[in-house]
Amino acid sequence: MxxxxxxxxxxxxxxxxxxxxxxxxxxxxxLLAMATAGGELLLIDFRAGCEEWLRGxxxxxxxxAGFSADDRFLMAAGQDGKLLLxxxxxxxxxxxxxDPLPLGGHWLDAAAWQPQGSLLAVGAGKQVRLWxxxxxxxxxESQELKGTVLALxxxxxxxxxAAVCHxxxxxxxxxxxxxxxxxxxxxxxGLSLGxxxxxxLLASGQLDGSLMLWPDGGAxxxxxxxxxxxxxxxxxxxxxxxxxxxxxxxxxADIAVLWSQQDRGAKxxxxxxxxxxxxxxxxxxxxxxxxxxxxxxxxxxxxLWDGRGRLQQLLEGDGQAITSLSWRPDGRxxxxxxxxxxxxxxxxxxxxxxxxxxxxxGGFAP
Amino acid sequence: xxSPRDRLPVTVLTGYLGSxxxxxxxxxxxxxxxxxxxxIVNEFGDVGIDNQLVIEADEEIFEMNNGCICCTVxxxxxxxxxxxxxxxxxxxxxxxxxxxxxxxxxxxxTFFVDExxxxxxxxxxxxxxxxxxxxxxxxxxxxxxxxxxxxDVLLLNKIDLVDVEACVAxxxxxxxxNPLARVIPTCQADAAMDQILGxxxxxxxRALAIDPEFLTSDHDHExxxxxxxxxxxxxxxxxxxxLERWIDRLVSERGPDLFRMKGILRIDGDSHRYxxxxxxxxxxxxxxxxxxxxxxxxxxxxxxxxxxxxAALRAGFEACVA
Numbered sequence: 001m002x003x004x005x006x007x008x009x010x011x012x013x014x015x016x017x018x019x020x021x022x023x024x025x026x027x028x029x030x031l032l033a034m035a036t037a038g039g040e041l042l043l044i045d046f047r048a049g050c051e052e053w054l055r056g057x058x059x060x061x062x063x064x065a066g067f068s069a070d071d072r073f074l075m076a077a078g079q080d081g082k083l084l085l086x087x088x089x090x091x092x093x094x095x096x097x098x099d100p101l102p103l104g105g106h107w108l109d110a111a112a113w114q115p116q117g118s119l120l121a122v123g124a125g126k127q128v129r130l131w132x133x134x135x136x137x138x139x140x141e142s143q144e145l146k147g148t149v150l151a152l153x154x155x156x157x158x159x160x161x162a163a164v165c166h167x168x169x170x171x172x173x174x175x176x177x178x179x180x181x182x183x184x185x186x187x188x189x190g191l192s193l194g195x196x197x198x199x200x201l202l203a204s205g206q207l208d209g210s211l212m213l214w215p216d217g218g219a220x221x222x223x224x225x226x227x228x229x230x231x232x233x234x235x236x237x238x239x240x241x242x243x244x245x246x247x248x249x250x251x252x253a254d255i256a257v258l259w260s261q262q263d264r265g266a267k268x269x270x271x272x273x274x275x276x277x278x279x280x281x282x283x284x285x286x287x288x289x290x291x292x293x294x295x296x297x298x299x300x301x302x303x304l305w306d307g308r309g310r311l312q313q314l315l316e317g318d319g320q321a322i323t324s325l326s327w328r329p330d331g332r333x334x335x336x337x338x339x340x341x342x343x344x345x346x347x348x349x350x351x352x353x354x355x356x357x358x359x360x361x362g363g364f365a366p
Numbered sequence: 367x368x369s370p371r372d373r374l375p376v377t378v379l380t381g382y383l384g385s386x387x388x389x390x391x392x393x394x395x396x397x398x399x400x401x402x403x404x405x406i407v408n409e410f411g412d413v414g415i416d417n418q419l420v421i422e423a424d425e426e427i428f429e430m431n432n433g434c435i436c437c438t439v440x441x442x443x444x445x446x447x448x449x450x451x452x453x454x455x456x457x458x459x460x461x462x463x464x465x466x467x468x469x470x471x472x473x474x475x476t477f478f479v480d481e482x483x484x485x486x487x488x489x490x491x492x493x494x495x496x497x498x499x500x501x502x503x504x505x506x507x508x509x510x511x512x513x514x515x516x517x518d519v520l521l522l523n524k525i526d527l528v529d530v531e532a533c534v535a536x537x538x539x540x541x542x543x544n545p546l547a548r549v550i551p552t553c554q555a556d557a558a559m560d561q562i563l564g565x566x567x568x569x570x571x572r573a574l575a576i577d578p579e580f581l582t583s584d585h586d587h588e589x590x591x592x593x594x595x596x597x598x599x600x601x602x603x604x605x606x607x608x609l610e611r612w613i614d615r616l617v618s619e620r621g622p623d624l625f626r627m628k629g630i631l632r633i634d635g636d637s638h639r640y641x642x643x644x645x646x647x648x649x650x651x652x653x654x655x656x657x658x659x660x661x662x663x664x665x666x667x668x669x670x671x672x673x674x675x676x677a678a679l680r681a682g683f684e685a686c687v688a
Contacts, residue, residue, distance in 0.1 A: 019452040037452035059419075061453055079421070079449070105422060107446055125424065148426055148442060166428045166441050189428055189441055207444070208430060230481045253481070323452075339452065 013344045016040050017057050020337025021078075022065040023326040029333075030091050032326075033074055035062035036341060041076050041084075047091035054086060054095060063109040069116055069158075073133050077108035083122055083131065083138075101138060103129055110152045110163075117158040119174060123149025128163050130174055143181065145170055153193040155200060160217055164190030164204055171202070171218045184222055186212055192250075196237040199245045205232030211250055211259075213269070223266040229253035236293070238286040238307070244268070247307055249293050251281040256295045258309045272309040277301065282323045287331040292354045294334055296322040302336050302346075306353040313351075317344050373488040374451070376460045377563055378473050380513040381495030382504060383466035386523040390495060390555035390562075394461060395420070399559040404450060404457040406443070408465050419457055421446060425465055427472055430479065436621045436647035439476040444483065451486055459563055460487065467509050470494075470516045471625070471646060478648045491518040491565035494547075495555065498536055499527040505539075511593040514540055515625040515670045516645075517547040518567030519557075526553045544670055545595055546628055570641045570652045593625070595670040598683045603634035604665050608686040613642075613649065616682070620671070621647035629667040632657075634688035639663065 018038025025032055032044040039058035044051045055062070055076070062078035067088075074086045074095060082102050086095035103124035110123035118133035127142040128149055147165030154161055162171045166189040172181035188208035195202050200217040209228040214220055230253035238247035245261040258272040279298025286293050291307030298321040304313040317338055324337035332350070337343045381387045394403055404419040428441035443462065450460075464473060470492055477489045494517035504510050514520065520540055525533055537549055548565075550557050609631065617624060624646060631640040642651040657663045667683060 018455075021452060037449075059456075061449065063449055107421070107449060109445070109449060148424065148445065150445065166426065188430070207428070207441075 012346065013342065014042075014051075016042060016337075016341035016343070018061075018341050019339040020324045020341060020343055021061060021063045022076075023324050023335050023337050023343070024066045025326055025328050025335075026067040026071045026088075027069060027329055028071055029328045029330050031067065031071070031074075031088070032328075032335060032345075033065045033067070033076070034335075034337060034343060035065040035076050035078070037061040037063075038341075039078065041065065043074070043095065045091055050092075052094070054097070055084070063107070064111045066111065066113050066120075068113045068118065068120065068133050070118070070133075073113075073120075075111060075113070075120055075131075077103075077111055077122065079107050081105040081108055081124070083108065083111075083120075085131070098136075101131070106148075110149050112152045112154055114154050114161075114174075115156055115158040119158075121152050121154070121161055121163075121174070123152055123163060125149070126165070128152065128161070141177070143170065143172060143174075147189075150190055151193040151204075153195050153202070155195045155202075155217060156197045160195075162193055162195065162202055162218065164193050166207075169193070169202070169204055169212075169214075169218070182218055184212075184214055184218055187224075191231055191233050192235045194235050194237050194248075196246050196248070197239055198241040201237075201245055201248075203235055203237070203248055203250075205235045205250050205252075207231050209252065211235075213248075223269070225259075225266075225269065225271070227271075228257065229255065234282065234284050236284045236286050238291050238293075239288055240291050240307075247286070247291055247293075249274075249284045249286065249295075251284045251295065254278065254280060254297070256281050256284050256293070256303075256305075258293070258305070258307075274303065274305055274309050274311075276303050276311060276314070279321060282321070283325040285325045285327055285334075287327045287334070287348070287350075287354075288329050289331040290350055290354045292331070292348070292350060294325050294327070294336075296325045296336055298322075298339075300338075302334070304348070306351060308353070310353070312353070315344075315346055318342060373486060374454065374458070374460055375490035375564065375566075376462060376477060376487050377490050377565075378470060378492045379461055379463045379495075380468065380470045380492060380516070381466065381521075381523075382497060382501070382507070382510050382513065384500065385466070385495035385497040386521075386552075386555040387463055387466075387495055390493075390521070390557075391461070391463060393555060394559070394563070397559055399563065401459045401563060402457040403459045403461055403563070406446060406460070406462045408463060421450065425468060434622075434647075436475070437479070438472045439479050440472050443473065443476050444480050447487070448482060451482075459490075461563075469509055469512045471512065474516065474645050475648060478645065478650075489568040490563070491567040492516050493519045493521065493562055495521045495523050496536070496540065498522050498524045498533060498551075501536060511543070511672075512625065514543050514547075515593050515595075517544055519562060519565060520544070520547040520549045521555060521557055521562075522549060522551045523555050524553065525551045543593055543595060545597055546626070546668055546670070568643070570643060570650060570654065593670070593672050594674055595668060596674050596676045596679055597666070597668045598680060599664060599666050600684070600687065601632070601662065601664045603632050603663075603688045604686050605688040606631075606633045606636075606640070608688075612682050612686050613644075617644065617647045617649065623673055624669060624671040626670045627668065630654075630665065631667075632663040632665045 018036040041055040060079040082100035085098040106125040190204040192205035234251040277297035302315040320338040426442040431437035
């Protein structure tokens with residue numbers, strides 16, 4: 001093993017030419033990918049200390065990017081409706097591009113790799129398609145929804161997949177084709193979807209300014225919480241267990257709302273609005289391994305909050321709206337991207353008020 | 367939130383099948399108007415031009431509130447325009463083509479209802495193409511009437527294929543249905559670009575222009591269920607409170623039938639004029655500029671909708687005189 005690199009400390013920001021739409025870390029925390037509305041895809045290799053533009057500027061935007069759970073593949077997709085894939089050979093090895101896979105001409109903006117598995121789920125119009133890293137091919141079958149797929153999420157164990165469109169969430173097990181998909185009515189369009197570890201709760205943030213929560217992986221009766229100041233555009237679950245359920249943060253208008261379950265039943269969920277930002281909150285993300293929450297806003301700042309909703313620190317870029325956030329899997333480095341293409345990487349020291357477990361192995365030591 | 371000046375203008379293009387939408391789209395995309403125009407189409411096949419700013423979308427209607435017609439929006443537009451706005455530097459006007467059989471209301475409502483779109487875009491105009499040669503055949507089609515009723519600009523297309531009398535007759539018919547739209551006869555959809563893009567028909571600051579003849583003439587009463595319009599003119603000052611109450615009750619009782627309303631209001635005790643517009647149940651009004659010297663302060667009020675009872679509406683309107 002090479003010595004832990006020090007590159008992060010040397011280079012804390014950089015620029016793409018267009019708005020950053022997605023940022024993703026490899027599971028080992030050595031690679032960082034960034035996609036932009038100008039179609040660029042930047043891959044930064046921290047261990048080798050180099051960066052490569054896997055895609056240059058073009059007329060079609062990229063809107064999602066992500067690494068497979070085993071770090072063997074990188075995917076990106078966007079406006080031109082083609083799924084882009086690269087095979088990765090680890091740090092210092094140039095990625096090999098697959099031929100772009102056309103998925104029907106729809107603008108692709110929902111895709112997610114299976115945790116602990118090799119599948120990649122992609123929303124293509126009203127269908128969810130699966131690309132299998134084991135066979136390196138697109139599975140012929142697809143799951144149909146009654147409307148355009150707006151968001152996708154895998155359960156933490158990678159067994160269940162959820163997709164949301166206007167009116168319903170569909171849940172199924174891609175590796176168990178016999179079992180019929182389960183449908184949960186939502187009454188609105190879901191914009192963000194997330195599955196908790198503890199309790200196996202599924203959350204859907206909705207266009208009508210409500211939040212839906214289903215216990216037991218969607219099997220239990222759903223709860224609906226209203227009263228958000230705008231659409232519930234983004235959400236994130238904390239990976240640290242709570243007394244009954246983990247913390248959930250939901251972005252809506254200029255605030256994030258921190259939800260905690262203090263008692264059983266719908267009334268047991270308590271919201272705590274995090275009021276700070278003076279522009280739309282575009283992204284929320286809990287640091288892996290702790291209850292530290294980051295919120296990114298159109299006012300150009302990133303807020304860092306502890307698990308009780310107390311502001312710990314305010315990070316500032318250069319004024320441009322911050323539209324994207326991603327924690328390194330070690331939970332000690334946060335990358336943020338702006339609407340004019342600037343990105344920042346901040347080493348973060350956990351405050352004492354934040355519960356934590358040791359950082360995941362493979363990450364470089366803080 | 368973008369200031370009104372920075373908001374991206376949007377033109378909605380409607381028209382029955384075969385009315386010339388594709389011709390007009392191709393003209394917009396190739397014309398040297400100095401604007402970078404992004405176009406959202408239903409099918410790529412529609413436009414013959416390879417252009418990265420042409421985006422395909424499926425018309426997907428989201429019901430926001432238990433199926434109320436006034437709360438339906440185009441969900442696909444929310445998603446696609448949301449993505450597109452991250453590339454805002456690449457274009458400066460957006461054109462949305464609807465399918466020939468689409469009701470334009472959900473598209474219009476999307477720009478008033480969705481919080482992101484409302485802040486970042488502004489509706490410029492609804493441009494409706496009318497096929498002069500064939501419009502008589504499908505005049506009773508609900509979608510055709512809605513497309514005519516919602517128009518800010520009506521292009522009476524294919525003027526080369528009909529005689530003058532037929533053209534005049536259709537022009538009068540469309541006028542009776544929608545006295546607010548600007549009517550432009552065209553051949554091959556050859557309207558001047560500045561009559562289609564940058565119209566600012568939804569801007570409240572822009573005075574509404576009602577054909578003076580329409581305000582004075584008597585109209586034929588159409589059969590039940592038909593789309594039509596009524597217009598009132600009143601020189602006596604109006605009570606703002608009474609008008610507000612009347613309009614609120616009107617849209618809550620008749621919202622689905624009231625396609626569009628526009629008005630310039632003379633309010634009792636105010637030196638400024640007020641301007642007002644609505645799309646179904648969405649209402650927008652503002653205190654505008656002072657009445658000018660030489661201008662006779664008066665209230666002009668136009669309602670376009672289905673099954674309008676002119677006598678009852680007139681009584682309700684006149685009861686709002688201060």
